[in-house]
Amino acid sequence: MLYRNGLVMYDHQTESLWSHILGQAIAGELRGVQLTFLPSLHTDWQTWQDLHPDTLVISPGLYGRDPYASYYVSGQEGVVGRGPFGGGPSRDDDIHPKAYVIGVRLGGEARAYPFSILVKEPVINDAVGGVPVALFFDTQTLTGAVFDRRLGDGTTLTFEPSIANRRVKDTTTGSRWDIFTGTALDGPLAGTQLAQVPATYAFWFGWIDYHTNSTVYGVQR
Amino acid sequence: MKILLTTILAGLVLTAVACTPNRLQKAIQTPQPDAPSVAAPTPSGRNLQPQLGNANIDLDEVATLLPPDAIPAIMPEDVPAMLVTAAEADAAGMEPSTRVLGVSINGESRAYPIPFMSGHEIVNDAVGGRLIAATW
Numbered sequence: 001m002l003y004r005n006g007l008v009m010y011d012h013q014t015e016s017l018w019s020h021i022l023g024q025a026i027a028g029e030l031r032g033v034q035l036t037f038l039p040s041l042h043t044d045w046q047t048w049q050d051l052h053p054d055t056l057v058i059s060p061g062l063y064g065r066d067p068y069a070s071y072y073v074s075g076q077e078g079v080v081g082r083g084p085f086g087g088g089p090s091r092d093d094d095i096h097p098k099a100y101v102i103g104v105r106l107g108g109e110a111r112a113y114p115f116s117i118l119v120k121e122p123v124i125n126d127a128v129g130g131v132p133v134a135l136f137f138d139t140q141t142l143t144g145a146v147f148d149r150r151l152g153d154g155t156t157l158t159f160e161p162s163i164a165n166r167r168v169k170d171t172t173t174g175s176r177w178d179i180f181t182g183t184a185l186d187g188p189l190a191g192t193q194l195a196q197v198p199a200t201y202a203f204w205f206g207w208i209d210y211h212t213n214s215t216v217y218g219v220q221r
Numbered sequence: 222m223k224i225l226l227t228t229i230l231a232g233l234v235l236t237a238v239a240c241t242p243n244r245l246q247k248a249i250q251t252p253q254p255d256a257p258s259v260a261a262p263t264p265s266g267r268n269l270q271p272q273l274g275n276a277n278i279d280l281d282e283v284a285t286l287l288p289p290d291a292i293p294a295i296m297p298e299d300v301p302a303m304l305v306t307a308a309e310a311d312a313a314g315m316e317p318s319t320r321v322l323g324v325s326i327n328g329e330s331r332a333y334p335i336p337f338m339s340g341h342e343i344v345n346d347a348v349g350g351r352l353i354a355a356t357w
Contacts (some may be wrong), residue, residue: 001267001283001284001285001286001289002283002284002285003278003282003284004282005341006246007343007356007357008283009294009320009343009354009356010272010289015267015269015272016230016267017276018271019278020342020343020356026276026277026278027272027273027274027275027276027277028272028275031275031276032277034250035249035354038324038326038351038353039324040322040323040324040355041322041323041324042317042320042321042322042323042335043320043321043323044319044320044321045310045316045317045318045319045320045321045334046317048319048321048323048330048332049307049310049311049332051325052323052325052330052332053307054306054307054330055306055313055325055331055332056304056306056319056330056331056332057304057305057306057307057309057310057325057328057331057333057334058303058304058305058334058337058344059303059304059305059309059310059313059330059335060305060310060313060314060315060319060334061336062303062339063336063337064336065336066335066336067336067339067340068339079284080284088223100279108273112227162321167229186224189297197306202230208257212246
């Protein structure tokens, strides 16, 4: 089952129906219940195992070529396509429907960060829903991570605009941080861990169809 | 509500699953030699349509193209036997460029390869003491 081209899941316990993009039950006994999003990383296998050498992974013997490989590079928007039946609300096409974005929802606000902007601005100090956040983007692996810029003591950090060897410096203390784990590796804050913010890796159409009031970083809409 | 404790969703929500309905049908009904994970559909016979009776969304925006469970979600009890270490995955030929969804919770890490997720869409798992669903 699809809702606006996105997966609808059901739980075995109540058979309520859930939008996976919203993480919310749209029908059934649990209608309206919101699940908790957890931080994750969409990256390549090499990068992931470098970050987490002790990771376990689904065996490569259990899958083959991605059946959607051609879809990713096609112009097609979802299974149903756009329109009143399944395709989500109409919208202006100021961003290509199949452009990749990182979507962040915080404090009732939704904001999308297009890859096209992230490749030019791989460090972004921003605030979403009142929460100071930093986006770090690795242009080699097209991997983005979002962190809360606040420390436990109330300090809010900002980060320098450039990344070197997947490290970024904060402007306050000059400590160097791993852009994917949010851990300070050296400097006065060495060992400090930023809180990672859950984010959604999506095609633009897949994000805006469910977050119709979303703003877009760097784009006036 | 307590039921939900068993179904906490991970923040792995990605894009709308897509390809043409025909292609999707073909993909799951005709396993390719190079895609052994794309199983033949085994609809469970569940009928989820009545649940839509109290939906809080416009039903015009809901489409049912396949019966429930035609794309088989992975259940928690099935995951352990599917997992290998990084070294084992590399030895088995996993490409460094394969995209993965990675989660790391309380020191325990998991990678869900995207080509695998395309064939199953949901993995129910337990990582670092949390019960999660990785969805794609």
